[in-house]
Amino acid sequence: MKLFVRIVLTVLMVLLIAYCGVVGYMYVNQRTLQYAPEGPVTALVDTSLSSAEAVSIPSGDGLINGWYQAPRAGKPLIIYYKGNSGSFSDEHARFEQFVADGYGFLAFDYRGFPMSPGEISQTSILEDASAAFDWVSQKGFPIVVWGRSLGSGPATYVASVRDARALLLETPFLSAATVASERYPFLPVDLVMQDQFPVNAWILEVSEPVLVAHGTGDVTIDVSNGERVYGLAPNKDELWIEPGAGHGDLWDRGIWAHAEPFFERAMAGK
Template identity: 65%
Template sequence: MKRFGRIAIGIGIVAALAYLLALAGMFLFQRDFQYDRGGRLFALSETRLAQAELVRIPSAAGSSLAGWYQPPAAGKPLIVYFRGNAQSFSREHERYEAFVADGYGSLAFDYRGFPGSPGEVSEANILADGLAAYDWAAAKGFPIVLWGRSLGSGPATYVASLRDADALLLETPFDSAVAVAADRYGFLPVGLLMADQFPVDSWIKDVAEPVFVAHGTADRTIGVSHGERVYALAPNPDELWIEPGAGHSDMWARGLWERAKAFFARAEAGAR
């Protein structure tokens, strides 16, 4: 019996050490888990954005952000696009091509720490970069609508809570980054470990703009319940589109742009 007791104690010690190592690894390398900063900044010559220009947007602490900008046609708003987590904003050039083909303006950019914009990635820097991009765009004098995809739902909602845009579209949003982490790592106290928590569920309560939320039922990256909770908290909800069977990267192919245009038209009509 004593032998079995010693074995049980040994197993317990090994399990405790493994758990502590998991905690330490999550804490020390959390941003490597949270952000995908690989990839490259595409050249505009690799796209069909013949009238767009590469711009440098001043941000905090003397930093600058790489972005692509094209003004809108008369009577259309400028879409400030807050990209998702993977690689550079430029990889989604087909979206910006669709925007400008229909007369919308487009500003998309990399947060600091992503391929086009040097610096350190952090929640504070991403939020500051979002505000800098909005203010740069607002100075152009066009009506502005905001589009936040995935990770971008954090800074897009934050900016909407502090600035006066005409609409906020959230594609596969989360109610907080820490809630997403808890979905994946429920055995860890992620709320105590995470530095970058992006409390969208708090910011959305201060968003006066009309809000459109798009999410798929088969999203395994950010569960559809996150989008439903964000929409339920919006003071000025416009539409919640839940697409059956759609995953995290499927919404565009499922017709999101057509729905977005209808939403932006409603929002612009209400803003006049």
């Protein structure tokens, strides 16, 4: 009997040590596991954005690099907060559509992503997001904010502390910690995760009208995240749930057909 107890205690100790090792590894390497900044850069000259310009905006101890174009008269400017993978420049088809319909835009890479050197953290991303808003607000155009995936964090944060006309969240998370907990339910995510991006808290302070778009086939950020974010928004406009759409499908599935009238309603104050 004593031998059996010793065996059980030894097994439990080994499991505890292994569990602590996993937690320790994920804590030390969490930002490497959380972010995916690598990816190619598309040159501005290789797009149809012939009137856009490359810009560098001071942020913290460095610069964020991006593209900017002013809107036509009567149209707002879209600040686009990119997702987690690669460079914003890979999504130039979106910006080409914005411009074709008269909208201005500012899009950029957070520090640590391909076009903007530096270190990635929640603090630096929020700092970059705020710097971008403050820079473009000096141009005097009405601003609408669009955040995709990871970008739903800084987009919501900025909308909660700055004055924009509208907030569009594409495949948002309730928080980064929520997504991590869904993926790793056996880990104490809330205790060890540094960059939690609490959209669920920030959205409560957003007075702008909100559109949330998500797909039921999203396996990166479950659609329930978008539904819950929309449920918390004080100023609800539209919840668009696209059946079967995955995490990167919404542009091709027609999000612009929802976004443009949403921005028009916001500009009209409806």
